Amino acid sequence: MTDLEIAQKAQMLPIKEVAKKLNISEDDLDPYGKYKAKLPLLLINPEKMKNSKLVLVTAITPTPAGEGKTTVSIGLTEGLNKIGKKAIAVLREPSLGPVFGIKGGAAGGGYSQVVPMEDINLHFTGDFSAIEKANNLLSAVIDNNIQSKTHSIGIDPRTVVWKRVMDMNDRALRHIVVGLGGSTHGIPREDGFNITPASEIMAILCLSENFSDLKRRIGNIYVGKKFDGTPVFARDLKVVGAMALLLKEAIKPNLVQTLENNPAILHGGPFASIAQGTNTVLATKMGLSLGDYVVTEAGFGADLGAEKFLNIKCVSAGLAPDAVVVVATIRALRHHGGAKKEEYNTPDLQKVKLGIANLEKHIENVQHFGLKAVVAINYFPHDSEEEIAYVKEVCAKKGVEAVVSKGFSEGGKGTEELARAVVAIAESGESHFAPLYSHEASIEDKITTIATKIYGTNKVNYSSKALSQLKQINKLGFDKLPVCIVKTPKSLSDDEKKLARPTDFEVTVREFEFASGAGFVIPILGDTVRMPGLPSVPAAEGMDIDDEGIISGLS
Numbered sequence: 001m002t003d004l005e006i007a008q009k010a011q012m013l014p015i016k017e018v019a020k021k022l023n024i025s026e027d028d029l030d031p032y033g034k035y036k037a038k039l040p041l042l043l044i045n046p047e048k049m050k051n052s053k054l055v056l057v058t059a060i061t062p063t064p065a066g067e068g069k070t071t072v073s074i075g076l077t078e079g080l081n082k083i084g085k086k087a088i089a090v091l092r093e094p095s096l097g098p099v100f101g102i103k104g105g106a107a108g109g110g111y112s113q114v115v116p117m118e119d120i121n122l123h124f125t126g127d128f129s130a131i132e133k134a135n136n137l138l139s140a141v142i143d144n145n146i147q148s149k150t151h152s153i154g155i156d157p158r159t160v161v162w163k164r165v166m167d168m169n170d171r172a173l174r175h176i177v178v179g180l181g182g183s184t185h186g187i188p189r190e191d192g193f194n195i196t197p198a199s200e201i202m203a204i205l206c207l208s209e210n211f212s213d214l215k216r217r218i219g220n221i222y223v224g225k226k227f228d229g230t231p232v233f234a235r236d237l238k239v240v241g242a243m244a245l246l247l248k249e250a251i252k253p254n255l256v257q258t259l260e261n262n263p264a265i266l267h268g269g270p271f272a273s274i275a276q277g278t279n280t281v282l283a284t285k286m287g288l289s290l291g292d293y294v295v296t297e298a299g300f301g302a303d304l305g306a307e308k309f310l311n312i313k314c315v316s317a318g319l320a321p322d323a324v325v326v327v328a329t330i331r332a333l334r335h336h337g338g339a340k341k342e343e344y345n346t347p348d349l350q351k352v353k354l355g356i357a358n359l360e361k362h363i364e365n366v367q368h369f370g371l372k373a374v375v376a377i378n379y380f381p382h383d384s385e386e387e388i389a390y391v392k393e394v395c396a397k398k399g400v401e402a403v404v405s406k407g408f409s410e411g412g413k414g415t416e417e418l419a420r421a422v423v424a425i426a427e428s429g430e431s432h433f434a435p436l437y438s439h440e441a442s443i444e445d446k447i448t449t450i451a452t453k454i455y456g457t458n459k460v461n462y463s464s465k466a467l468s469q470l471k472q473i474n475k476l477g478f479d480k481l482p483v484c485i486v487k488t489p490k491s492l493s494d495d496e497k498k499l500a501r502p503t504d505f506e507v508t509v510r511e512f513e514f515a516s517g518a519g520f521v522i523p524i525l526g527d528t529v530r531m532p533g534l535p536s537v538p539a540a541e542g543m544d545i546d547d548e549g550i551i552s553g554l555s
């Protein structure tokens with residue numbers, strides 16, 4: 001059966017029954033139909049959080065299909081509940097970009113999924129729509145102010161860096177001109193769209209602790225400059241309140257369930273390559289308040305999602321993982337060893353031996369943060385015993401246990417061994433989280449620290465545009481902010497062709513984007529863009545809905 005068919009056969013509990021497992025009363029629940037609900041922020045309890053364990057799930061450098069972080073996160077949650085822990089999966093909300101593009105949804109797979117999968121992968125509870133409206137309200141107000149004869153604050157249209165967003169892979173919107181059509185239709189200027197997960201409003205939602213924090217961050221959004229050279233922030237346009245009220249519901253985390261009816265809290269966006277790619281602080285703290293274990297994920301490999309989860313989100317929110325799961329697949333190790341796509345499912349110990357260096361590097365990356373890791377070998381049918389034994393042997397030499405995870409094919413039954421290994425680490429007290437850099441370091445030093453320690457580069461180069469933007473960053477006082485690096489997820493380097501563990505390479509910062517509202521600076525490496533494009537044959541071509549409303553083709 002496909003992921004969708006398994007999800008459509010799920011025996012879901014009414015969401016109020018799932019909430020009851022977390023001692024949430026019906027009065028506190030804000031149902032969105034029978035199987036989804038919003039959770040009020042009053043459920044966050046710092047006292048209760050203290051005794052809960054936080055497990056971060058990351059991965060090796062993935063193939064384009066993904067190596068199963070979300071699937072393993074859900075499967076591990078099932079397994080932890082099976083061994084008696086009150087575990088909650090805390091995941092990100094899917095973006096329609098990959099849903100209609102290549103990768104598909106982000107509700108897990110096989111017998112490790114969150115449901116209702118169709119709702120979650122499509123409009124869910126409207127959070128992305130709210131984020132888009134708040135983002136684009138600011139864009140509309142900026143252009144309205146530029147146009148105004150009576151209330152203009154003197155914004156120089158050539159300096160506006162705030163972009164519009166839409167949650168779709170649409171390359172045609174990357175570089176556009178707005179305000180065409182003559183004097184009553186606006187002032188022409190260059191603009192562009194990013195995909196909604198890359199919106200700074202998404203990042204603000206992911207890091208905010210409450211409404212006043214949300215509004216403070218929105219107010220600090222850098223828009224551009226006035227003709228006199230002074231900076232313009234969102235607060236100067238007087239719509240911070242309006243933008244915040246659009247997020248009235250989106251700020252609340254969403255409760256759904258796993259196939260085995262265990263609780264899952266979904267909140268915040270993906271894309272750790274072009275954005276932060278972690279879920280929200282509020283959802284993580286909500287999970288730690290309501291359960292004993294939170295299993296949470298950060299996008300792509302440990303060089304992206306985990307690095308940002310640790311250096312940005314954990315530092316901002318005062319969180320610290322008790323254990324880290326590094327998801328590896330034999331097929332991805334074959335890929336890093338030179339296997340072509342059609343060879344991914346062909347056992348080849350030699351290729352695994354060539355590709356294993358990628359896993360070793362990601363284990364080292366987790367250890368750079370003072371954290372204890374366990375490797376989850378996300379089992380695929382063509383994995384050979386000798387390949388698995390080899391991976392376990394290499395991990396053991398690095399002091400890390402590797403456990404086969406069969407959550408995709410067996411649900412919680414297939415992850416009990418992994419669950420026990422995670423509990424052993426989480427309750428050992430052997431993880432001592434420390435971020436990689438101090439916020440007092442210069443922007444260049446922060447980038448160099450990440451690029452050398454986590455990517456393995458020898459040198460960071462800067463384009464002339466990036467060098468001039470560095471001066472602007474220092475002048476604006478953004479140099480004390482953390483960095484959220486944008487780069488390809490297909491390689492530890494900024495060149496997607498460099499697989500396994502690239503050595504003796506340099507990376508180049510092409511330009512910067514500013515997220516002074518969210519509270520970080522965005523160095524963009526290589527040729528990565530923040531509005532993806534559709535593939536020549538979009539997944540959308542295989543989708544349909546029948547007269548009874550039954551969906552097909554969603555993955």
Ligand SMILES: Nc1ncnc2c1ncn2[C@@H]1O[C@H](COP(=O)(O)OP(=O)(O)O)[C@@H](O)[C@H]1O
Nearest residue numbers: 065066067068069070071108109110378379408
């Ligand atoms: N063990 C497995 N066997 C077969 N398919 C899997 C397995 N694990 C994950 N998948 C599939 O691979 C895709 C990516 O899984 P996902 O959990 O979304 O990865 P990630 O979160 O790392 O991107 C999904 O379509 C999922 O159904």
Ligand SMILES: O=COP(=O)(O)O
Nearest residue numbers: 270271272277299300
């Ligand atoms: O940000 C990307 O998330 P996945 O790796 O789960 O697709």
Ligand SMILES: [Mg+2]
Nearest residue numbers: 066069070106
């Ligand atoms: Mg995922």
